[in-house]
Amino acid sequence: MKSRFLLSYRFKRIGAFMAPLGFIGWLWAQLDGMVPVVKWLITPKGEIFTHHGVTENQFWPMVVFMIICFTSFLLGMAFLIFAKEKQEDEYTQRVRLESLQFSAMAQFIIVFILIVAAIVSELTDKNSNLGITVFEVLPILLILLFWIVYFIRFNWILHFSNLLTKRTTNEK
Amino acid sequence: MKNKVKEERLNQAFSQTEFADLLAVSRQTIHAIETGKYIPTTTLALKIAKLLNKKVEELFLLEKGD
Numbered sequence: 001m002k003s004r005f006l007l008s009y010r011f012k013r014i015g016a017f018m019a020p021l022g023f024i025g026w027l028w029a030q031l032d033g034m035v036p037v038v039k040w041l042i043t044p045k046g047e048i049f050t051h052h053g054v055t056e057n058q059f060w061p062m063v064v065f066m067i068i069c070f071t072s073f074l075l076g077m078a079f080l081i082f083a084k085e086k087q088e089d090e091y092t093q094r095v096r097l098e099s100l101q102f103s104a105m106a107q108f109i110i111v112f113i114l115i116v117a118a119i120v121s122e123l124t125d126k127n128s129n130l131g132i133t134v135f136e137v138l139p140i141l142l143i144l145l146f147w148i149v150y151f152i153r154f155n156w157i158l159h160f161s162n163l164l165t166k167r168t169t170n171e172k
Numbered sequence: 173m174k175n176k177v178k179e180e181r182l183n184q185a186f187s188q189t190e191f192a193d194l195l196a197v198s199r200q201t202i203h204a205i206e207t208g209k210y211i212p213t214t215t216l217a218l219k220i221a222k223l224l225n226k227k228v229e230e231l232f233l234l235e236k237g238d
Contacts, residue, residue: 085198086198087197087198089196089197089198089201090197090201090212090213090216091197091198091200091201091204091205091210092198092200092201094210158200
């Protein structure tokens with residue numbers, strides 16, 4: 001990946017805040033953490049449908065919150081992935097390229113296993129929903145899986161080698 | 173390919189940080205080169221040789237199978 005296509009190192013710090021906060025917020029909302037907040041914010045207007053005592057009309061703050069959190073998570077991940085390292089050099093670029101290759105291979109293997117598992121499950125158990133579930137989540141899975149594997153692999157190699165370097169320097 | 177970068181660097185009393193700064197690369201890069209995990213490009217190999225006052229072939233040695 002050419003370094004001129006990458007964001008400045010500053011974005012890495014921004015991403016390091018945005019991604020985990022967005023993910024935690026989204027998870028919290030998914031686990032009905034916002035229900036008491038919504039109850040407190042809005043007075044009931046109608047009882048069309050209830051979910052933990054919250055009417056359908058009151059769901060929009062939850063949906064808006066979830067969208068903001070998930071967008072924050074995605075943007076944060078993009079910043080973490082596309083930001084330059086503090087010192088971007090030829091070794092960093094090679095690790096970046098290898099991580100992309102590794103990620104592509106990992107994605108292929110995982111998707112292949114999922115598809116085979118879905119087909120086997122559909123053939124052996126007629127009540128199974130695995131096939132439908134796999135194909136429903138496949139598009140988002142393909143995108144997230146690729147970038148998350150890339151992020152973990154790239155940072156693991158650089159961070160791990162950084163720890164070793166520190167140890168070697170101390171030994172000297 | 174093996175190399176004598178660490179040996180020569182220590183002979184000339186450079187720390188990894190100083191050495192990396194003089195070459196404008198990260199310490200991870202120097203560590204990766206010294207441990208043989210990474211073979212530098214010709215440009216970086218020439219810079220290393222120049223900094224250590226050695227010839228490139230004195231620092232980087234081919235092994236069987238290379």
